[in-house]
Amino acid sequence: MPTKHIGQPYDRSDARDKVLGRATYTAEHLVPDLLHGHVISSKIACGRITHLNTDHALKIPGVIAVLSHKTDFKTARFDLSYKDMDSPPGSPFRPFSTPEVKFAMQPIALVVAESTELARYAARLVEVTYEVDPHNTDLMGSLSESKAGKGLRAGVESPSNRGDFRAAYNKSEVQTSSDYLHPSQHHNPMEMHASIVHYHDEKSLTIYDKTQGVKNSQHYVTMAFGLRKKNVRVLSPFVGGAFGSGLRPQYQLFLATLAALELKRSVKVQLTRPQMFSFGHRPKTHQTVSLGASRDGKINAIFHHAVGETSRFEDYIENVATWAAKLYDAENVEQQYRIVPLDTYTPLDMRAPGGASGLYALECAMDELATELKMDPLDLRLKNYSEEDPSAGKPFSSKALKECFAQGSTRFGWDSRHQRTDTPYGKHRGSGMATGIWDALQFPTRAAATLASDLKLEIRIATADIGTGTYTIMKQIAAEELGLPTESVDAKLGDTDFPFAFIQGGSATAASVGSAVRKACRKVQKQLLKEAGKMKNSPFQHADIDDVVFEDGLLKRKDDPQMQTSLKQIFADRDIDQIDKKCTWTPNLLKQRKYSMNTHSAVFVEVEVDADVGFVSVERVVVAVAAGRILNPKTARSQILGGVVWGISMALHEESYMDNSLGRFINHDFANYHIPVNADIKDIEVIFVEEDDTVVNPLGVKGLGEIGLVGVPAAVANAVFDATGKRVRELPITPDKLFAEP
Amino acid sequence: MRPFKYNRPLDLATASNAGTSGSFIAGGTNLLDLMKCDVEQPSQLVDLNHLGLGSISETADGGLELGALATNTTTAYHPIVQERYPILSRAILAGASPQLRNKATNGGNLLQRTRCPYFFDTDSPCNKRVPGSGCPAKEGYSKLHAILGASDSCIATHPSDMCVALRALDATIRVSGPHGERRIEFADFHRLPGDQPEIETSLEKGEVITAILLPADGFADNFAYFKVRERASYAFALVSVAAVARLEGNQLKEGRVALGGVAAKPWRDLEAESLLCDQPCNAETFGNFADALLQSAKTYPGNRFKVPMARAAIVRALSEATHLNQL
Known part of the structure; x- marks a missing residue:
């Protein structure tokens, strides 16, 4: 319902500044007399530093200092002072607090010099010796060691159960059960993490930080270093992508602040691309989904069990196994989410955290059931559609998912999807669909x-x-x-x-x-x-x-x-x-607590598979989104397009490869950590099915950052199955996995 | 970055001399990355960009001489290359990105170093980077790694697309060094790792590649360059195949197949190629050949898929080159 300004396709107001290079990103701010820090990353995954020789580095003219656990500095004593708005339960990582190494590429020293080149050079002259402890980074080899995460955090809910899954499943006419796996992934925004700490005096600082919340960075710095909020100003007017990587203050902020306070100078610390693989990531997650249904497609039993990785020091938890109970009206649902502590950094919310993982498995399982039932996957979803939220026993504030199915399938030509005859030689076409859901948080x-x-x-x-x-x-x-x-x-x-x-x-x-x-x-x-x-x-x-x-x-x-x-x-x-x-x-909690508030999407995907060599090309995506009122159809469309590209990337490309014998992610650059290039992205069509929702907020807005992504990985995987008859239950679906030996 | 000296010689002799104690730089698209990662630590860079080696010209024997300093872009879009050596053009354009090809030179393309991630990560062991430190790829990330001609010490591959086509065309490399000029057959240019994976080519210290010589026959009627990779562009080959053929009717008189992404050098098996001599053009012929070529393949836990994938890619490329099964 567009009005004079709301609902109008305005251009992005900062577009021109960004294109002309006038939008200043964190590392670009000019601060007088700036020193440059380069982080030295740990070579080992587990153990301790026994020796750190900085003599050669410090002899280089222009090198000011090498800070490490050997530096005598004063910061807060208790864990609570290091908590931020997105901290999971546990004990936050404190750089340089001990010689202990808890994960590979842990920051172990900061070389500070007059130029970034000098700092980087001198970093290579620092000699580090370690005492190595055995490490374990292998989720799949440690599934039996899983535990329930302790505590909760903002936006994360406990998986709910209802009825008696086991009994209902055992009695079901049709049963399917499969395991799914996706690897760790790193956010990798184009702009790498950086902080500039402009030193005024020992009590007052102005900080430019790459963050998704300046108040969060300010809170962290003032608590950790015992400063007062009125004396620490944090700025981040432009952010070159983040996708969740800026939700927690990252270690470059701590290190730049430490260096500035120690050296009484302004300091900049910018991470390198490989170092962008040294902190939070989407956790590798193993899932099992079992579905029991009657012959006519009525699902009466759902089991969704997920096990994700976390670090040894924090219990990272996310909403992986909570969605089935909301989306489908089955009477018996068992959902479980567990974590395995490993010698890695704590995972971190990455675009649609939990939802992207959980819906991948759930919506692939729905497709497997549809195949088993010889039923149209869309009909299966409609047959089990939840009009109200059965997990909460409340109505939805609005839910136009049926309309998304209708408009999306019509636009895609879902009913005539198998009537194509123009597929080129050696290629197979296939179509798949999936449902997306996300929370309308405020x-x-x-x-x-x-x-x-x-x-x-x-x-x-x-x-x-x-x-x-x-x-x-x-x-x-x-x-x-x-x-x-x-x-x-x-x-x-x-x-x-x-x-x-x-x-x-x-x-x-x-x-x-x-x-x-x-x-x-x-x-x-x-x-x-x-x-x-x-x-x-x-x-x-x-x-x-x-x-x-x-x-x-x-x-x-x-x-x-x-x-x-x-x-x-x-x-x-x-x-x-x-x-x-x-x-x-x-938010009007009194009004809202009577409702469940969610966004929904219906995703339809057509792929072409070169079956000779297992190469998948996503030819066409139609995504219909119900997310309340759309404030700006142009920027909204862009957000959904970006989400779809993320989904394709998750389905076909992205994998942070953990070498378990070294305990480190090894493909830490854009040559080997693949995201789609332009040639991989073809037609994407976005449909908004607007909802008139007076419950969520007076504007009727629900948010679009994640809903564009969540259904896409499953829809791609389901389309690949339709094209090839092969279920690849491990992402990404790369040629090696899809390649069938003749 | 470590400090280094920069030297810009204006003639070959000076360059060769300087090269005995420094590293040559041309486009720098690979060397600069490696220096930033601290994999290469040259104390001196010898810039070859002012030696006048950038031309492309026809030779007396009807072939083509590609200057070592001609860029990949210039070469790929050169009218004679496009007309008479289309497989070379196709292969070059299958690699890198337009920006990189604009900078990258023909000589530099030959001297690219492997894209093995352990080679790039100075905190990991790598026998090629630090001889004797080990090779984690064998039990780890090995999608991009060798199935042919590898050794216990190294299973890295050569990443070039261009070189795969040059091998199929039987090109020759002309080099100039402290001891004068010589020619190296393409087959002998890159070395297999053996127990010295750090030595990758047969170039002597100070030798500069001056040109790549293409023989007269460019197989413009029967060729294919088929590359399997993990995304549509800007990815190194899992397997790539350069196939050229000579036909008489439906009879295959000669077929040559070079593979990329499977060995430390573009891989050809001349003995196996005899199975493509005087044979009918069909899937069976191609399959038999592929099986013979891949007979000696040795795989690792992370790259077992490459043998059947290479077989399929070879059959596909030969079918395309011989116009079999084309719609």
Whole structure:
């Protein structure tokens, strides 16, 4: 339901600056007298440093210092001080706190020099000797050591059970059961992690950090180093992709801050591409899905069991095995999620954490059941469609998944998918589909709005725009509320001087930040109306906010639009320079707790497989998305396109290869860690099925960051099966796995 | 990056001399990466870009001379290459990206080092990088690794596409060094690892590649370059096949097949190729040949798929080269 600004396909407001190189990313900020740090990464996966010889490195002119566990520095003593907004339960990794090595590529020293080249050179002259302990990085060899994760964290729920799966499964007419595996994957945003700490004095710092939440970085730095928030400002106005890698403060922030405080100088630390494989990642996950159904396709028993990796020091948990109980109305459901501690870094939320993993297995299993039943996979989903959320016993605030199925399948030509005859020699075509689901999350958010007498409006929130279009929608919402052109609105974010926002993740930002913008602007409206009422012979003297509209720079009475005044006139008459308003927006929990709030998608994929050599090409994707109201169809489409590409990547390309004998990820560059190139991506069509949802928030927005991805890996895998008759139950589906020996 | 000296000689003799104690650099598309990773640590770079070796010209015997410093892009799009040696053009364009091919030179393409990830990771053992340190690839990541001609000390492969076509065409390399000029048959240019995987070519210290010489016959009517990789572009070959053939009617008079991605050098088996002499053009002939070529293959836990994949790719390439089963 587009209105004047909301729902309109505005260009990304920062696009031009990005294309022209005027958008300054973290490592590009200019700070005077800057020193450069280069991180030395551990060669071993487990053990301790016995000797660290820095003599040769320090002899190089221009090398200032080598910091390590041998440096005598003061930071907070207790684990609690190192917790951040996205910490899983456990004991956060503290760089340089001991000589112990807990994972391969652990940062063990920081060489600080006058230039980055010098630092990097000197790092090679530092001699490290280790005492090596045996390590274990092998999830598949350790499944029997799995345990339940302790504790919970924001957005993560316990898998729910209902009925008696085992009894129902045993009695089912049709039973399928399969195991699925996907490897570890690393976020690898184009912009590598970096921090610049501008040193003012021992108590005050200005920090540029690559992060999805400046408040989170500020909290971490001040707690760890015993600084005061008013003295530490963190900025991150532009983020070159993150996908979750910036949800937790990464170690370059700690190291740059440490170096700045120790050396009393400004310091920059930027990680290398290989070092982007040295911290959080999507955990390798093994899953079993068993489905029991009657001959006519009614599922009565679902078993979804997942085991993921975690580190020895934190229990990383995510929502892998929670979705089946929501999506399908089977009476007997058993879901379980367990973790295996290994000698790696703690996994980290990566785009659609848990959902991408869990729905891959679940939706492939649905396809296997459909095959067993000789039933159309779409009919199977419709037959078991949950009108309400059976896992919570609540209705959905809105769920237009059926409409997604209808529009998506029509557009794709699902019913006529096997009638093609033009497949080239040696190639096989196949089609597959899958369902996607994600949570409509929201977090309390604060906002500030300033309207000046020249009608320039400034909106400030300490959120992040990781490339999703947050700047753009902030402007649209503000312009809509105050009846101004978007050009009059300046959106500011990524600065701890601005009001609080939670980390940008979980598809929650458009809903949370958008709602806060709306609320702040409404407060400005009220103030304008109040001032207008005080004008001479004002028609607004006793007017209520519901009796007026703000349009084209004017304030008008709804009952008589001729009764109007320009906003400029209000400022002039009342002799005020500007109106400043702040607000805190919180989700209406009273209203929301009666509902389950989710986004949904239906994904249809056509692949072409060169069966001679096992090469898969995704020829066509149609994805229909139900995610409430769409604020900007252009940036929204881009987000879904990106999600689909991620899904194709997960299905066919991405794998951080863990060499278990060395205990390290070995393909740590873009030559060997594959993501799709342009030639791999063909037709992608996005359909938005808008929902009128008054429960989620007044804007009706649900968020799009993850829903574009979640159904895609399974849909691709199912299409590959349709084309070849071969089920590859281990991602990525690379030629070696698909290649069938003749 | 470690500090290094930079030297820009203007004639071959000076370059050769300097090269005895330094590393040659041309396009630098591989060397600079390796220096950044600290795999290569040259104390001196000898820049070959000013020696006038960039031309492509026809030779007296009807062949073509490709200057060592001509870029991969210039070569791939050269009208004579496209017309008479289309397999070479096809192979070059199957590798890297346009940006890299614009910088990369023909001589440098021959001297690319392996893309084995253990070779690039200086915190891992690698016999090629640090002789005697071990080879984790044998039990680890070995998708890109050899199934032919490898040794216990190294199973790395040569990553080039261009070289696979040059091997099928029976090219010759002309080099110039401290002891004058000589020619090296393509087959003898790259070495198998044996127990010295760090020595990859038969070049002597100080020798500069000056040209690649193509014989007159470019097999423009019957050729195929077929590359199997993990994405549609910008990935190294799991297996690649350069196949050329001479036909009389439906009779195969001669067939040559060079494989990439399976050995430390573009792989040809002349004995097996006799099975392509005076044979009918059909899947059986091609399959028999592939089986003979792959008879001595030795696989590792991570690359067992490569034998059947190579067989399928060989049959596919020969079918394409001989226009068999084409729609």
